[in-house]
Amino acid sequence: MNAIVSPAAFTPAPGNGHRLLEVEDLSIRFGASDPVKRLSFSIDRGETLAVVGESGSGKSLTALALMRLLPRNARIPNGSIHFEGTNLLDLKDRQMRAVRGRDIAMIFQEPMTSLNPVATIGAQIVEVLRLHEKLSRKAARQRAIELLDLVKIPDPAQRIDDYPHQLSGGQRQRVMIAIAVACKPKLLIADEPTTALDATIQAQILELLDELRRKLSMGLLLITHDLGLVSRWSDRVVVMYHGDKLEELATADLYAPDRHPYTKGLTQASIRLDEEVHYTAQTLAEVKVARSTDGRNIYDVKPPERRALPIPATDREQLLVVKDLSVTYQGGSKASKALDGASLTLAKGETLGIVGESGSGKSTLSKAIMRLVNSQEGSIVFQGRDISRLGAQQLQPVRRDLQMIFQDPFGSLNPRKTIREILEAPLVVHGVSNAAERRQRLAETFEHVRLPSFVADRYPHEFSGGQRQRIGIARALILRPSLVICDEPVSALDVSIQAQILNLLVELKTSLGLSYLFISHDLAVVQYISDRVIVMKDARIVEESDHRTIWRSPKTDYTRALIAAANDKGGRPLAPRPQLHAAAL
């Protein structure tokens, strides 16, 4: 076997030029509905095609269809998938198995679960190699080490015997990539490869994928909802909505003015750090998709509106003062400090943003303030009263004023209860015994979060992510709190819904006089909604500043690195990307 990094391995297929994959008229059918309708696109060798769409757009199903890994109850009523001239849909299962992993490989979103936890990473790479190529155990191991080196795992000869749990999330994703490229596939499908990773690692992983694309002259199908990634790392873009391909365009044209309204809406709704938009100055653009009477979708963009809200004064009455708060988790014999001496203040009507990567302690901070985890040291003075040592009984009246919005709109609502039960239970617990009054409050809250009140008797699974998040917000607001802690409230949502929820949160803040503690790993979101920002790292608060200063003149290197990563991934492409064709052909 020659070295993995050899452009010589690339020989154009006869006849069809350098067309690698040609999908024509592909539909996928489940029962009576088609989640993918008459989709056509193509990928050339060494090219990166991005498929962009929100959840439910059919982009992941398309990827599975290319691998012929669709769920059993799915059918492909029409269309063809030509890979190097062969229609994959005509292949027998046995032949298809040979294609998977060798010619077409796939990496998944979740690096924590896509590796087998009981086998070493080396064994998992060797397994794939020996499945597709006749290699001795020793040679395969040697190749595995080369591959780990290729994906830039430090010290590959030692790390090869590590188990997945010994690696970080980013490293696991690198191992997944190593497995995917082990047999030098001609096409690599990356389904949301960096969604589960921190921003600083996201950029590294995409850089690696791009480098491998050039070295191995692979076609890369990048499936994502993140327009920032697309604009930086792809050559062409296919935009999908609900199974329809809306348009196909060169990445450079993504921000051009004459785009499809939906594409325009997506580009406007996704906020970027370098644009420095703030909620006091303007609302966010919202994508509107309505269904006309003849069954077609009508796409519309609600452009941002200018406004001039005052920035709340920080020297007003302090609502929340946290001093030297520490939380230690006792895990078996060893204790780990999840929060180390955090201090912050929050004035009435203010929004305090907290940014940090996963494991920085920002969620622990919010749970400690909510008294969902107990703090060992420090004090939490809320409305002039230290609540850090109160018992459950004494906490009860405090909880009414202190509410929380959760990240996962799918996990934060009890699936066995109707929306009415979910929203009325807090009222019952807090002594609103009059049924008429409860109904009144429910109707009011529905109005606040812009949900029609006839949905009250449905179960959570009947709602989409954005609607569920509105229900989650309604649950937090129904007790009319003064402080709402938002723990990554928009991270699990699509771009367009993210904009709607952020607009809603700002409106609610001004109309109901709320204060927010807004936690997110997404710097652009925090920049938009916060009056002041706190940066956390390794269980400590490392920097605090007002919303302008922190982005323009950060004091610590860590904050600078975070900002750089956020700018790196997003933004318009600055220079043309290095192309394979010029070099190899």
Added chain:
Amino acid sequence: MSTTDLNAPAIALAGARQGAARPEASALPEWHNVRAPDARTTLTAAVTVPPGRRELRIFFSNPNALFGVTFLSIMVLMSIFAPLISPGDPLNMVTTPFLWPGQDAAYPLGTDAMGRDVLAGIVHGSRISLFVGLAATALGLTVGVVVGAVAGYFGGWVDDVLVRIIEIFQTLPNFVLLVVLVAIAQPSALTVTVAIAIVSWPMVARLTRAEFRAIRAKDYVMAARSLGFGCARIIFTEILPNALPPLIVTASVMVASAILMESALSFMGLGDPNVVSWGSMIGSGRELVRTAWYLTALPGLAIVFTVLALNLIGDGLNDALNPRFSEERS
């Protein structure tokens, strides 16, 4: 692959079935901007079904569950009206022994070695079998769920202590413990019931504890705590309904196994000697299995069908109580 993408078609399907309500979709177009596929369902499924009715409808549209319910209700009716169906003590010798089924129209299922009516035995035997099965399950389930819920929800030392107690019971072989318990106490329907409950609760407790530990970490439980819900409310209204599916299936299996345990005890002669049960009928017929096999086969069939009916009901209930059922099946 995100799960939402996979679910999308299923959701759309559910929407398609509710086609009748579709016109509302165009009446409120602004709803469509909130993510396409399931937004559509939300609109189309606008007909509100009163809570409780939906579960019943799903349950009774399941042919297996319907069979189970029908068979079990026949059994229950039979046990209630046993004195009317076959008056007199089923242990009385009524006619010549070893009458085969169908030989004498007055005794359609024949008679045993002592000349006792087999039909009367099965009819009266259903009383003890069903009583012991249902009562033992109710008792075992209550104790098991409470212990498991407390252990799983609170964790820490409470969990440690309760798990040790559960383990003490689980290290003893079930049936041996049962035999010992019944042998110590006077064998009667009540003691047999209590003994069966004692040997069967630890399994329920373990299962409940595992479910509670998993669900306790969910966001909606966190949300309930942040809203100031009390422990009892969280345990019984937030967690328990979500832990129910495996518990319901287990309960139906428990009834079945309680009936079997009771039969096994009676078979060994440890049942209440003054009442007839399916187990004791099999026990007394076993020596004659080569010459008069119907003496063991008929009460055996009664047990088989009752247990089967209970299992079918359990499956049906599990589906019906799951609000997402209609999506998952498609």
